Amino acid sequence: MSLCLLVSPLQAQSLHITLLNGDCDGDNEVTLSDFGIVVSAMGSVPGDPNWDPRADLDGDGEVTLFDVGIVVRNFGQVGAEPFDPTLPRLPAPNEGYHVCGVIRLQEWYGGAVSIRLEAFREDAPEQIVYYADFSVEGEDFFSLYLPDAGLWRITAQIQPPNSGQFLAMSVPHYRQYSPGDSIRVLAVQPAGAELFSNLSGPIPIVIHVVDYDEVSITNADRDVRLTNKVRETMNHLDVHWRIRHGGGMIDDRPAFSRYLRYADYHPPALDPGEFSRTVQLECTVYDRSPIASRRDEPVSLTITLTILDVPTIHSIVGRGVSGGTTYPSLFASGLRREETVYYNWVVDAPATLPWYLRYVEWLQMPWRGRFRGEPPWRLFDTFPISPDEEHRRVVVEVRATFAFPYPDPWLGFQNTKTRSRAITFRLFTHDEMCDFSRGISSIAHWDPPNWFDARPGHWGAVIPRFNEMDPNLDGGYVVYYAPRPPSRPGTDITDTTVGILDWSGYWAPYGLQHSEQYRGRVYLFGSSLKARIESGGAVRRYGLWADGIDAVANTVAHELAERDLFLASWGGFDSAHIGSYLFHPFRRPYDEDMDGVCDSWEHLHRSLGFGKDDPYAVERWWLYGKDATGREVCTVLDHEMYAQLFGEWNGYLVGSLDEQDWSEGGRQDY
Structure with missing residues (x-):
């Protein structure tokens, strides 16, 4: 056998x-x-x-x-x-x-x-x-x-x-893997040499960690090597904390994000007569990947604090509020279309007797709003935020004045701090913008979720080729949305399929199936893509591991590479090139091996492994090389194999959209 x-x-x-x-x-x-x-x-x-x-x-x-x-x-x-x-x-x-x-x-x-x-x-x-x-x-x-x-x-x-x-x-x-770029570590909180009181309890420390390694895949003859990147998962990145100077204690907290790690620093009690002390904390990130060849060298980051014997602002927290529910992120999209979003900001500035918080001044706030409650105005609620709010980083600056009641009630101390936050969008919900035009198929009419939207700051606006147009298609766009993979007996489509090229127009709206103006659409399926966005799934034999925005961009690159191959080999989706839907194009003499690629194109591209007499010629060439005659391999048809190798690996570079990922929990959400 x-x-x-x-x-x-x-x-x-x-x-x-x-x-x-x-x-x-x-x-x-x-x-x-x-x-x-x-x-x-x-x-x-x-x-x-x-x-x-x-x-x-x-x-x-x-x-x-x-x-x-x-x-x-x-x-x-x-x-x-x-x-x-x-x-x-x-x-x-x-x-x-x-x-x-x-x-x-x-x-x-x-x-x-x-x-x-x-x-x-x-x-x-x-x-x-x-x-x-x-x-x-x-x-x-x-x-x-x-x-x-x-x-x-x-x-x-x-x-x-x-x-x-x-x-x-x-x-x-x-x-094969190699470490690629060094591990990137950024101090999120505190962001600089901030002042903290030793009277306020543990100080929250937040760092942002991301690591991309290089990955390559090589064919049997070793004459073709494809290279891309893959992100290291957070559970393989260990963060070790130590106190370099100043004393106190630090405790690591479990990670609640794909990119953030947390710790609590317990400041020391200052000596009698000591007003302030400089503290240096050091975190070192170790790459514990089970794949030895992709392990990076450890990277260290030093965080400097000044501990005072007077009260200070402990934290500035911003949250999104919608429908009476509070969320940890600032987002510019409601949970439901009829709901609005506003931001709730809270200054935590505890004071120990005899000190008390006299008042809070909101020195820099990007939005208008109102104070909530009585002085000292620790709470600030913005007015409702437009769903078209620009996705960006915003800075809030606050000054707290603490008073000492005797001998002079005006004797006090002022502390000013800033916080930077990202205005994100919620991935899988819908906002006030209803657009069904790219959610029309045989399944029904659907408003795509926020990640699909081609609005500024959303994934649909930045993923390469996501908004590609074809004047021959109804609606003009190539990429469309459906909530779940359709059931079609006799095909390899399952409930985990993330996207398809509908070359025949089968999934056109009812009554229009196989019409020329619906041939050549690409459909992305929300339910299965959601799972891949959140977890990335496992590494596929010929494909790449990707999550978040990379998972969608990688899927688009795959399906459009398959579409490009179809157009290159057949010339078009219209009846003049592939016949009517009653005449299947994958028949003799046009496609001898019924692998989805026409014979003449396969003959001209033998260097890529194609062969008009073998439906698995590309996979056979990749696995066994030029001596592949007679070898058994029979799962990935040529068009699908081509899309995995030359679409996923060459069509999109993993990690290249980090600076433009404004999704909640995404690369900019810190």
Whole structure:
């Protein structure tokens, strides 16, 4: 049985291994000898004189024409040579570079079979083979850890070796990482050398951390290398705090954001007669990625505070309020269209007797509003904020005056502080702007959520090619929204599909299906994209891990690369180029292998792996190189494989939109 990497575009990380059947005599190839063994045992069951268990290839307890068919279909297949038996072998580690997927036994209906996966890294100085054994019955999930990413080759074979029925085959798994840019650490709060009282309790410390590593993927012949970036997840970035000078205590707090880390600093009690003390805090961020090759060097940040023996402003907090509910972010979009948003600002300026807070002055406030409550006016509510409020960073400046009642009631101390906050938008809700024009499909008419909007500051305004136009399309735009993937029997669309190219106009509004003015639209699906935006999902075999704005930009790049390929190969979506919807374009002589790319274009682009006689030519070329003839691989059709490789990797650079991500919880929300 042969190993073949079959990768679903939506499957996590990596390997879908199909082991081919038919090697009765255990010589690692399917030949006339195997055919003879099956023919000699034809019609037999256990106990018959001519029964030969090697001939029961499907494991159903009898030798039938089905077993003959297995040999015929795989006739001529030859397994790969195993790794050098003299190389040291070690069990696969329990952590590190994670490879997972599915092992499927082709046309096998018998009991569990022991399969060994062996992995050898060609670019490692240590020449070691790592292995793991799995019991597979029909089809089973597997999870494998390797010491690091790199130029791995992975084989699968039955145990014990050469015991018959299964061929061995080796395939590459070439994904490499390097640290890329250094870890970026920014002090959010306090933002400078601020003054704090030692009488006010713990001082909140907030830092913003982001790290992008370089990732590359290489084809089997190593003559094509695609490079992009991937963001390190916060759970792999450890923050260690220490007090360099000034005393006190500091406690790390659990992270509540993809980019922010929190700590509480407990200032020291000052010595008698000591009015102030300078404190230096140091945070060091360590990259604990399980993939050793992508670990950055530690980065340190020093935060300087001055601790006083008088009261000060402890914090300035701004929140968004809508529909009676308070939210931690400032956002310019209501939860529902009929609701408004205003901002509530609170100054925390505790004073310990005999000190008291005399009054608060709001020196800089970007909006008009009113004080809430009685003096000293610690609370300020803005008037309702327009949903068209510009997404940007704003600065609020406040001065608090503290008084000492004796011997002179006017004796006091003033403290001024500023806070910078981002005006964001809520990702998955809707605001007062109703625009159904890009949410029309066979599913219904929908107002896309805020992330889709092409308004200033929203993702739709900054993602490359998001607002591309095509005068042949009704509505003009190429990219449209639907709340969920549609159900269409006989296709590979599932509830996790994030986007599609509708080349035929199938998802046009009812009564207009397959009309030319609806052919060539790209649909993005809200429910499945929401999951990818929030978590990023797993690393796909040929694709990239991305979350947040990168997840949508990456999806758009993928679907538009597929659209570009369609236009380049067919010339257009109209009937003159692809026929009416009753005439499927993927038929002879236009598309011999029915892979979605016309024959003439495939012939001209053989250097990219295309071939008019093979629907999986690009994947086969990528996995096995120019000697791919006869190799088994059959999951990612050419157009989809092209979009993953040359769309996702070359069409959008992960992290390039950080400065323009004004979403709530996004890159600028700190």
